[in-house]
Amino acid sequence: MSTSEAWTIERICGALGNSTLAQRFLGEINRTPAHELLAVFARWERIAKDTLAAVERARELASYDEAGEELPGQWTDMTERVQSEAAAARGRGAA
Numbered sequence: 513m514s515t516s517e518a519w520t521i522e523r524i525c526g527a528l529g530n531s532t533l534a535q536r537f538l539g540e541i542n543r544t545p546a547h548e549l550l551a552v553f554a555r556w557e558r559i560a561k562d563t564l565a566a567v568e569r570a571r572e573l574a575s576y577d578e579a580g581e582e583l584p585g586q587w588t589d590m591t592e593r594v595q596s597e598a599a600a601a602r603g604r605g606a607a
Contacts (some may be wrong), residue, residue, distance in 0.1 A: 519557045527560035529567065
C-alpha cells in the first residue's frame, strides 16, 4: 500500500489486518453521529497507520532473527514483570 494513497474506510479496514477489528471500526463508523465522523475516522486512521508501522517494524526485526543476527536497538527484559502482572491478574480471576 502506497503511503501517498488517500485513507478510505476500505483502506483502514485492510490496514487493520484483522476482520474482528475491521468490523469494530465499521460498527463504530456506522453508529457515529455525522458531526463526530471526522474525529472517529481520524482516530481509526491513526490506529491503522500505527498497525502498518508495527507490522513493518516486525518484518524488519524478523529479518535480523532469520539471519541469526542480534536485534538492533536497546532491549529491556520485561519477562519477570509480565509474569508477575499475569499472576496478579489470574489472582483477581482474569482469564
